[in-house]
Amino acid sequence: MHIDLKMNILGGQHQLRKTAIITIIAMTLMLCYFTSASIVKLYRAGSPMPAALQEQEVPYRLVLITQEMDTPFWDLVGDSALAEAEKQGISLQIWGSYGSNEDDFLKKMEIAIASKVDGIIVQGLDTEEFNELTKIQAGRHGIPVITVASDVPMQDSLRRTYVGSDHKEAGRLVARELLSDMGQAGTVILIGGSRQRYDQDLRLAGIHDILQHYPDIHTVFAEAPDERERVVSAARDVMNRYPEADALIAVNSNITETLVREIGKRYQQSPFRIYSFDDSPETMELLKAGKLEGMILQSPEEMGRISVDLMVKWLKSEAGPLDMSGYYTNIRMVKAEELP
């Protein structure tokens, strides 16, 4: 009996010991797990410092400067240009002014020239200051300038080349479309803006190229300044003067929306065929809504890609002399009835 009791106690002790050892091992494992987990967490926490740049990794620094930052068109140009720059292994920065702030735009140009970038791809601005900058300042530093989307006269700016739509051809396209829609007689109002005069002139030249062969078509040109109110008043004015007009062409790209809205206020059903050179999403909406007859669709991606490519080729002196007259990207006419 006594021995039995002792045995039981010993057995109990043994059991207890076993439990204690298992508990200790479990505790140790658990604590080890949590400790190592937090070590891993500590190790993973935080992002590394940006790597220091030891040498010139990027062979060329390019700047793309526009007057209209953050517009869908220029976003597309910028994105494709960036993609191309990455592909070529060069650095490209996109600078620009918002809402066509000319002073800011020119300042950006000046900074780009002063900071000695290797090449400037710029939306052309046909002003004296712009031409002065590209011709004298950039020329002094030997910085090549390529205009994109909007051109400036070559001899004034000494730009290397131009990449973008052939605006004269765009004008011809619209004129032909107008002829086929309207027939060979009628009155056409051409409304232009005060900016990007060079593009506008080219477009007008293209339109006249075609329409001059049709004496029964009268063209009237009206200029609408940039400000919204004045576009409205100019539109009213011209509509008052030519209420019998058959078509209306917004030669400057930025006025289409204002114009269409103003016409919408005046007439239930627009008596004009309206054509636009603008391919912004808003204009596209108007086209879909049937407020526009047709519009010119440009290729911003191509512009970005080709301009960077040409600039790099020029810098590497691979392409030889660039075609001064410019590299034209695709344009096509989009009609309201073509859309789904």
Add this chain to the structure above:
Amino acid sequence: MKMSIQHKIWLLAAVVLVIMASIWAALTYYNQQTQDQYNNILQRYIQMNDASIASKELVAALNNYLVTPAQEQRALLQEAIDHIRQSKYEMYRLRNTDNDAELSSVVHLMDSLVETTDRTLLLRSENDPEATSTTFAEATRLSLYISEMTLTLIDKELNTYNPFYRGIIERTEALKQLGVWLLLLITFLLAVFTYWFSHSITRPLLSLSRAAKEISRGRFDLRIEVNSNDEISFLAKMFERMRVNINNLIMEIQEKAQLEKELQQSRLLLQESQLRSLQSQINPHFLFNTLDTISKKAYLEGSEETSDLLVNVAELLRYNLKRLNRSVTLYDEVRVLHQYIEIQTARFAERLQFQADIDERCLYIQLPGLTLQPLIENAVIHAVEPREEGGIIRFIVKDEAEHVRVVIEDDGPGIPEAKIRSIVAGVDTGSGGHSTGIGFSNVVQRLKLFYQGADVIHIKSAQGAGTTIILTLPKRGNEEHVQSSDCG
């Protein structure tokens, strides 16, 4: 591994020290790193700001020089130019993958500013005030651009380092957590380690003291075992040796006492046997010769029967004395048996009827001496002597294929079952005093020894229906027994 207590303590202290030192080192290293990173970033901001300040200073110095073209102003201007150059180189070092473009711009702007300054100075020396003021305006603009660009750069830096700052905060948080877990882990491990460590010291002590208690109680036969590898184990070993020594001594003393006791006993026995041997110190040859002489005398006096009887007695006596430890042939045994029967016949006359049926061919086999005579004597004592009408004893020797069967039969009162069993088992039953000295059980034992335990003797008996003793003596293998017995 031998490890003294001191070593164990040193080990514990070392482990604790190493853990604490490594944690301290890791924390210090981490803090240092974090601080370095902070410093680095701050340094960058200061440097960038310095670029802006340097460009403003340069323009101010240039302006001062243009207004008052004194020597000291020129020196100050030069100083400003040096400063901006220095700052430019410093800036150049801050380039990284994120800010490369902006930083390059700033650096080049600074270059342009220095160039424009130089041009301004040149134009001034050429005395062209209009161009001078134009270039100065350009320099002023450039300085503004630098400031702007620097701000953009700092802005970008802030953006770049924002996740990094968050990372630092995250890491600090993680470090706090790690600290808690590490503290728990170390506390736990140290507790376990300390327990184990103290246990490893106290456990052997405990078992040693238990052993000491047992010894103090007088138990010297328990082995002292201590599982340890330090001084305690040495102590335990010494203690164990002491215990063994004491135990041996006690055993020795006990053995000695035992020996002494036995010695005493055997001394007494010796005295007794000496006495006995003194009592029985009659020369047997003297007895034989005397018996022979008496026999001759009886023969001469014409008493032939007495003479024969005496010869038989003498023969029997000689046989008894000689053959006890030897194997003999069945023939000898039968001869002695006849002599014995003759003596007994003289005693019991008609009362003893002895019938013998002996197969002469079997008489060559060997068997221990004095086997048959005690059995016959037993029969005579129990079956003939107590009965007035006497008894019949049959003696048969029969040849069987591998055995010789010897049967001794009487018609006496029989032997009780229990007694038979005790006889066959070889227990001395102490039969009556008038035998020739060799009892039944003695015969059984000797037969067992001789035939190496083979079952050779069978006793059949029934109350009042006589006793039959059957010996089954194997024929084969007898020769060896003879030899071994002779040698022995």
